[in-house]
Amino acid sequence: MKQYKEFTVDEKAAFRAAALAAYNGYQAQGLKIDMSRGKPAPVQLDLSGDLFHAVDENNYRSADGTDCRNYGGLLGVEETRALFAEILGVEKKNVIACGNASLTLMFDYVAQCMFDGCGAEPWSRQKDVKFIAVVPGYDRHFTIAQYFGIKLINVPMTPTGPDMDKVEELVKDPTVKGMFCVPKYSNPDGYTYSPETIERLAAMTPAAKDFRVIYDNAYIVHDLYEESDYLPEIFSVAKKYGHEDHFVEFASTSKITLAGAGVACIAASDNNIEMIKKRLTVQVISYDKLNQLRHAKVFKSAADVHARMQQHAAILRPKFEAVLEIMEKELGGLGIAHWTKPRGGYFISLYVDGGSAKRVYELCAQAGLTLTNVGATYPYGVDPDDSNIRIAPSFPTVEELKTCAEILCAAVKVACSENA
Amino acid sequence: MKQYKEFTVDEKAAFRAAALAAYNGYQAQGLKIDMSRGKPAPVQLDLSGDLFHAVDENNYRSADGTDCRNYGGLLGVEETRALFAEILGVEKKNVIACGNASLTLMFDYVAQCMFDGCGAEPWSRQKDVKFIAVVPGYDRHFTIAQYFGIKLINVPMTPTGPDMDKVEELVKDPTVKGMFCVPKYSNPDGYTYSPETIERLAAMTPAAKDFRVIYDNAYIVHDLYEESDYLPEIFSVAKKYGHEDHFVEFASTSKITLAGAGVACIAASDNNIEMIKKRLTVQVISYDKLNQLRHAKVFKSAADVHARMQQHAAILRPKFEAVLEIMEKELGGLGIAHWTKPRGGYFISLYVDGGSAKRVYELCAQAGLTLTNVGATYPYGVDPDDSNIRIAPSFPTVEELKTCAEILCAAVKVACSENA
Numbered sequence: 001m002k003q004y005k006e007f008t009v010d011e012k013a014a015f016r017a018a019a020l021a022a023y024n025g026y027q028a029q030g031l032k033i034d035m036s037r038g039k040p041a042p043v044q045l046d047l048s049g050d051l052f053h054a055v056d057e058n059n060y061r062s063a064d065g066t067d068c069r070n071y072g073g074l075l076g077v078e079e080t081r082a083l084f085a086e087i088l089g090v091e092k093k094n095v096i097a098c099g100n101a102s103l104t105l106m107f108d109y110v111a112q113c114m115f116d117g118c119g120a121e122p123w124s125r126q127k128d129v130k131f132i133a134v135v136p137g138y139d140r141h142f143t144i145a146q147y148f149g150i151k152l153i154n155v156p157m158t159p160t161g162p163d164m165d166k167v168e169e170l171v172k173d174p175t176v177k178g179m180f181c182v183p184k185y186s187n188p189d190g191y192t193y194s195p196e197t198i199e200r201l202a203a204m205t206p207a208a209k210d211f212r213v214i215y216d217n218a219y220i221v222h223d224l225y226e227e228s229d230y231l232p233e234i235f236s237v238a239k240k241y242g243h244e245d246h247f248v249e250f251a252s253t254s255k256i257t258l259a260g261a262g263v264a265c266i267a268a269s270d271n272n273i274e275m276i277k278k279r280l281t282v283q284v285i286s287y288d289k290l291n292q293l294r295h296a297k298v299f300k301s302a303a304d305v306h307a308r309m310q311q312h313a314a315i316l317r318p319k320f321e322a323v324l325e326i327m328e329k330e331l332g333g334l335g336i337a338h339w340t341k342p343r344g345g346y347f348i349s350l351y352v353d354g355g356s357a358k359r360v361y362e363l364c365a366q367a368g369l370t371l372t373n374v375g376a377t378y379p380y381g382v383d384p385d386d387s388n389i390r391i392a393p394s395f396p397t398v399e400e401l402k403t404c405a406e407i408l409c410a411a412v413k414v415a416c417s418e419n420a
Numbered sequence: 421m422k423q424y425k426e427f428t429v430d431e432k433a434a435f436r437a438a439a440l441a442a443y444n445g446y447q448a449q450g451l452k453i454d455m456s457r458g459k460p461a462p463v464q465l466d467l468s469g470d471l472f473h474a475v476d477e478n479n480y481r482s483a484d485g486t487d488c489r490n491y492g493g494l495l496g497v498e499e500t501r502a503l504f505a506e507i508l509g510v511e512k513k514n515v516i517a518c519g520n521a522s523l524t525l526m527f528d529y530v531a532q533c534m535f536d537g538c539g540a541e542p543w544s545r546q547k548d549v550k551f552i553a554v555v556p557g558y559d560r561h562f563t564i565a566q567y568f569g570i571k572l573i574n575v576p577m578t579p580t581g582p583d584m585d586k587v588e589e590l591v592k593d594p595t596v597k598g599m600f601c602v603p604k605y606s607n608p609d610g611y612t613y614s615p616e617t618i619e620r621l622a623a624m625t626p627a628a629k630d631f632r633v634i635y636d637n638a639y640i641v642h643d644l645y646e647e648s649d650y651l652p653e654i655f656s657v658a659k660k661y662g663h664e665d666h667f668v669e670f671a672s673t674s675k676i677t678l679a680g681a682g683v684a685c686i687a688a689s690d691n692n693i694e695m696i697k698k699r700l701t702v703q704v705i706s707y708d709k710l711n712q713l714r715h716a717k718v719f720k721s722a723a724d725v726h727a728r729m730q731q732h733a734a735i736l737r738p739k740f741e742a743v744l745e746i747m748e749k750e751l752g753g754l755g756i757a758h759w760t761k762p763r764g765g766y767f768i769s770l771y772v773d774g775g776s777a778k779r780v781y782e783l784c785a786q787a788g789l790t791l792t793n794v795g796a797t798y799p800y801g802v803d804p805d806d807s808n809i810r811i812a813p814s815f816p817t818v819e820e821l822k823t824c825a826e827i828l829c830a831a832v833k834v835a836c837s838e839n840a
Contacts, residue, residue: 007708020592037491039490039491039492042490043488045487045489045490047477048489049477051477052475052477053476055472056469056472056473057466057468057469057472061541067462067465068461068680068681069465069468069678069679069680069681070459070462070465070678070679070680071457071459071674071679071680072459072680073680099519099708100519100708101704101706101707101708102707103703103704103705104703107702107703108703111531111535114535114542115531115534115535122546124535140702140705143702144702144703147699147702254491258489258490258710259489259490259491260488260489260490260492260493260705260706260707260708260709260710261488261490261710261711262711279567282527282560282563282564282567283523283524283527283528284521284523284524285521285523285560285680286521286680287520287521287680288520288680288681288708288711289680289681290520290678290680290681291681291708291711304660322500402550418425
């Protein structure tokens, strides 16, 4: 196939006419579809009907006899901690089972580092606190950093993880205090860090003694295919270098069971767990143990979770594939855009050439398709190349998604044809 | 009855011998009872069996059609907000329905004032931040303040609320930034602020422009008798003086439904809600709306809550009365101790004379009865008079409580007899 840049003037005119015709056709339909956020579809939530019946007025005790209805148990229900420990590949003593949102836990951990410190002066009393932002990345990570006045430095994501040469260079600066990572099926690219990346992350000795990786393992079991991407367990690698304190890991069942009513957890080194407990003791009497118990009753082991995730995959895979297929058909070989082909997670990253992402967003919006805000995948909402578009295929139906993908591709072509 | 101080030497010796005999008798039984915390009894939790069946896989939408299983709805389920609004006597727009713990909300609000400020420089950048501690009070309030390095200044509680002369004097100091209040059935005295106290609290103009009352209405509907103590609604009083920003109110269903799995809320002025939302937006995607919906399904109105609280009262009232009756019988008229007679809440305050509270605690512990740590009801764990003992009658059975009260009274007498 001939690339767009090789097109003759006439070919470009014909391409533009066809793109506009297609685009105008969709616009005329007056559609209204939201593909902006990584929200599970109702049919995925339906998979967790069992959760509603896992505990009741005669069944509210954890295995050790704790009445989960009452106060107490700061670190969470034992079997829920054990379940997370098995999923993450760590020891139960290094896991705290918490409330429904890992975002809140990350916010709070950064707050603790800011105002109480983590092995040194509180970050707020040091000047010029910086974090590495792997880009494109998760907007809500960036927002947490920005909220606390932490300056973000972009490091590009690659198919094997963050550009580690750049990371290793940056951490020589003692004001670089940490980074956010989504190591598996990253948001929005869907890349998984390679074993080499994990080894280098674990091995590096930042100048800052109080360096922390906010290791958001949001998609650890969120495979689209039977075979999972391989991700080494971070603490066991870090331990080789005595660096297990550098990592604080977060996960949740939000996209395993119910997005709004799951259970989140923290996994951390003995030292960090002790530090976190000091704050928790003041902040919380106990998290919702009944909801933790619900999860432990439904999932006796990581294998049970894996089985549930395969049910999710059966719903999500056709959605991802529908989008990818249409993008391949409409944009493949034209050299005007490229995109990722994730094997898990919740997103596809589309990169459009020529700084036209905002224009594509606008065109889609005018045709009734809401995309994630362009720029949201970068700190301060600024994509320096105006290139990345995060596609969130989970919520719409396959039929809707096909329409979404067609509109999106038509918009990409229209935007492209406006440039040259 | 003759007071202890009027006893002859022989009478004192006989009194001591009898007290010791009683005490030793209990000690010999090798009991083990915990009366240390305000934890509902299992039979109280049993009242909320309906909560387990209020939502299920076919019943997960709020009245406006929101799928409560999914993400979204930062401020909470509309009908849950409305329920809290009715209970508190405020408008729904001024209520945010949150997670399971009001303690976490208070911690977080103080954190926000500390590091983001509330209408002025963040407290952390001002020096010498002080709070008024109404004493005796709730240990976890004090712990929050202490965690953030806020200096606590004791102001005595009276049967009509904090000593307002002292409060009004203290708030002339611009470094006094706030106070914790439990305005109804206070912890541990069980006193309710009088309308005059509320009026003075609302009317006062602290020197600090960023003064905040952490208004913990933990026991607003927690009556022991059909007739509730009267407490004016704070915001409507504050509004008269343009002071509604001074108050941020907290409440929860923890002691209405399930202590560990209830729903907490914040009520605040429009200004403060806006400020709190700025932080929430970064911190939370949404709270557990399913649990909020459970509560809204079970309680259609404040009247439903009142009916449930009367069921709690039927369980709690005999416990309070059993303790009070034994204290009256054993200690009444002796002039060695006095105590409160709450009409709601979770605690009775016992004040022993002669600085013997620690000794009483020790004697009780040696007889197998765990009381709330003496001093815990004061900042820094120091009761200057070593007098206050917080009695938490909710968790043990009536029979156990009778034993508790007997041991406690015997210990008070033994301690008294050691003094003079």
